[in-house]
Amino acid sequence: MVLEARELTVVYGGTAVVDGVSLTLPEGPFGLGLIGESGSGKSTVARCLLGLVTPTHGTVRFRGADISGLRRSRPYRRAVQIVVQDTEGALDPRMRVGTAITEVLRAHRLVPRAAEAGRVTELLADVGLTAEHAARFPHQLSGGQRQRAAIARALAVRPRFLVLDEPTSALDTTVQARILDLLRRLRSEHRLSCLLISHDLAVVEQLCPHVIVLHRGRVVEEGDLGDVLHHPRHPATRALRDAVPRLTPATPHRASLPQRPP
Numbered sequence: 265m266v267l268e269a270r271e272l273t274v275v276y277g278g279t280a281v282v283d284g285v286s287l288t289l290p291e292g293p294f295g296l297g298l299i300g301e302s303g304s305g306k307s308t309v310a311r312c313l314l315g316l317v318t319p320t321h322g323t324v325r326f327r328g329a330d331i332s333g334l335r336r337s338r339p340y341r342r343a344v345q346i347v348v349q350d351t352e353g354a355l356d357p358r359m360r361v362g363t364a365i366t367e368v369l370r371a372h373r374l375v376p377r378a379a380e381a382g383r384v385t386e387l388l389a390d391v392g393l394t395a396e397h398a399a400r401f402p403h404q405l406s407g408g409q410r411q412r413a414a415i416a417r418a419l420a421v422r423p424r425f426l427v428l429d430e431p432t433s434a435l436d437t438t439v440q441a442r443i444l445d446l447l448r449r450l451r452s453e454h455r456l457s458c459l460l461i462s463h464d465l466a467v468v469e470q471l472c473p474h475v476i477v478l479h480r481g482r483v484v485e486e487g488d489l490g491d492v493l494h495h496p497r498h499p500a501t502r503a504l505r506d507a508v509p510r511l512t513p514a515t516p517h518r519a520s521l522p523q524r525p526p
């Protein structure tokens with residue numbers, strides 16, 4: 265099964281904010297990083313994949329079929345899920361976490377009523393939360409826990425493709441590392457094909473061996489993350505790399521650190 269975007273162009277107010285972008289997500293486990301500075305068009309590409317934005321030109325195909333005819337199709341809507349940055353209010357603030365997940369199970373008629381509570385507990389356990397968290401409202405969870413709950417809700421429909429749009433940007437680095445660990449485990453256990461959107465190469469490095477660099481809506485670089493880091497061909501890639509201090513070649517300061525005594 266493949267999700268494939270071909271030559272996507274999205275024009276807003278006369279400007280192409282996405283300009284001829286093509287990408288393919290094969291069957292998982294798989295990870296593709298979509299990186300680029302703020303405003304480069306990353307989230308707009310994601311919205312096209314989810315069928316939330318209709319591209320001005322180009323197509324998105326799911327299992328070979330154009331999604332413009334599939335938007336209401338249950339298999340497509342289940343197969344492609346998204347997890348966004350925590351601050352974007354992925355979870356309804358008025359709904360308890362367990363209720364939010366139950367709602368998804370019901371909308372897709374995934375389990376009989378009697379089995380709903382058990383399935384919610386199972387989904388929460390999978391992301392490291394307990395049944396006790398199911399009774400809480402989003403504001404009663406930490407940022408990391410909220411992100412875990414959002415991931416559990418996305419997984420409730422057993423998706424094949426997961427778009428992660430800056431999933432850890434609102435979290436501090438320790439929590440970020442734990443969420444990335446979780447995503448790595450879930451990706452392999454659920455054989456998910458992930459598109460990870462970020463402006464932070466250090467995050468992408470954790471999950472994606474292959475990356476696409478967007479700049480003003482265009483793909484300016486594509487390839488193995490290591491190659492892209494070591495031989496960036498476009499200034500936009502260099503800027504992204506240089507924004508992550510530990511990814512730049514060792515600085516004189518670092519190189520001159522004393523060796524640890526034996």
Ligand SMILES: Nc1ncnc2c1ncn2[C@@H]1O[C@H](COP(=O)(O)OP(=O)(O)OP(=O)(O)O)[C@@H](O)[C@H]1O
Nearest residue numbers: 276277281300301302303304305306307308309463
């Ligand atoms: N619905 C819209 N109408 C008009 N312009 C839009 C719309 N959505 C996005 N844009 C513009 O398109 C460009 C790309 O936006 P997009 O959200 O895709 O960027 P991004 O790469 O995800 O940025 P960030 O890293 O800040 O999230 C921006 O200039 C934005 O202002």
Ligand SMILES: [Mg+2]
Nearest residue numbers: 306307308429
């Ligand atoms: Mg964005």
